Amino acid sequence: MASSSSFSLAARPVGVFDSGIGGLTVARALSRVLPHERLIYFGDTAHLPYGDKSTAAIQAYAVKICDLLLRQQCKVILIACNSASAAAYELVREYVGSKARVLNVIDPIVAHVGQTYQGRTVGLIGTKQTVNSNVYRKKIDDLDAGVQLQSLATPLLAPMIEEGFFNSSISDNIIRTYLSNPVLDGIDALVLACTHYPLIKEQIQAYYKDKVEVLDASDVVARHVAGFLNEQQLAAPAAHHATGHHFYVSDFTRSFEESTRIFFGQEVQLEHYPLWE
Numbered sequence: 001m002a003s004s005s006s007f008s009l010a011a012r013p014v015g016v017f018d019s020g021i022g023g024l025t026v027a028r029a030l031s032r033v034l035p036h037e038r039l040i041y042f043g044d045t046a047h048l049p050y051g052d053k054s055t056a057a058i059q060a061y062a063v064k065i066c067d068l069l070l071r072q073q074c075k076v077i078l079i080a081c082n083s084a085s086a087a088a089y090e091l092v093r094e095y096v097g098s099k100a101r102v103l104n105v106i107d108p109i110v111a112h113v114g115q116t117y118q119g120r121t122v123g124l125i126g127t128k129q130t131v132n133s134n135v136y137r138k139k140i141d142d143l144d145a146g147v148q149l150q151s152l153a154t155p156l157l158a159p160m161i162e163e164g165f166f167n168s169s170i171s172d173n174i175i176r177t178y179l180s181n182p183v184l185d186g187i188d189a190l191v192l193a194c195t196h197y198p199l200i201k202e203q204i205q206a207y208y209k210d211k212v213e214v215l216d217a218s219d220v221v222a223r224h225v226a227g228f229l230n231e232q233q234l235a236a237p238a239a240h241h242a243t244g245h246h247f248y249v250s251d252f253t254r255s256f257e258e259s260t261r262i263f264f265g266q267e268v269q270l271e272h273y274p275l276w277e
């Protein structure tokens with residue numbers, strides 16, 4: 001049986017952060033898989049997009065966000081952004097130390113790809129930061145599973161989705177232009193290595209006419225977090241009701257709030273938390 005101190009640790013919230021509201025796709029998957037967990041979400045809308053920022057800038061933002069999530073007593077901090085996971089995971093883990101456990105969105109995908117696509121060719125699309133960091137390639141190569149990774153930076157996709165352009169002819173055109181790049185020729189599966197991309201998954205599947213498996217990271221990551229919490233005996237007790245998620249943003253606009261519906265599945269109230277004032 002859990003001791004009283006581990007019980008109270010388990011009852012603490014899970015911190016989730018992203019450059020903006022795209023990470024809500026991960027928060028949504030988490031809330032489905034882990035209905036008893038209370039989430040504290042932080043979207044750094046003041047600095048969005050991270051995908052074009054330098055590693056040093058993203059690291060500085062990430063550290064400040066972790067300070068806030070630690071003040072909120074988070075037991076786990078999930079970096080729900082591929083760009084921030086690529087640029088800042090190691091640094092954040094060191095910075096947070098034993099105060100909370102830090103998880104990223106890259107490792108669960110790498111493990112999944114290694115198990116599922118041994119000896120095959122896998123494509124990946126993401127921001128410039130994610131692709132140019134080469135972090136997926138390094139981690140997949142380390143598995144030695146014979147997976148050949150072909151990556152392409154697709155920087156227009158996140159702003160396009162944020163502006164509401166998906167399931168439209170404009171988005172179809174941009175998606176087709178990117179996916180027809182020869183770098184992605186001959187792939188068996190495509191990793192959507194950006195938290196915005198689940199919203200264009202169907203358009204991507206339509207482009208490939210279901211001949212290429214399209215991997216939506218949010219479900220893989222949510223299952224990984226659930227496994228981690230159970231393994232570490234950190235899962236919130238079943239009697240614990242996950243009321244009162246909090247959703248903070250560093251810059252509030254009504255349009256961000258309206259967009260929460262498309263990323264989280266329902267509109268949520270964003271609280272303005274001006275970390276940088």
Ligand code: DGL
Nearest residue numbers: 019049050051082083195
């Ligand atoms: N959420 C970011 C990611 O997963 C994409 C948006 C951005 O560039 O900030 O990489």
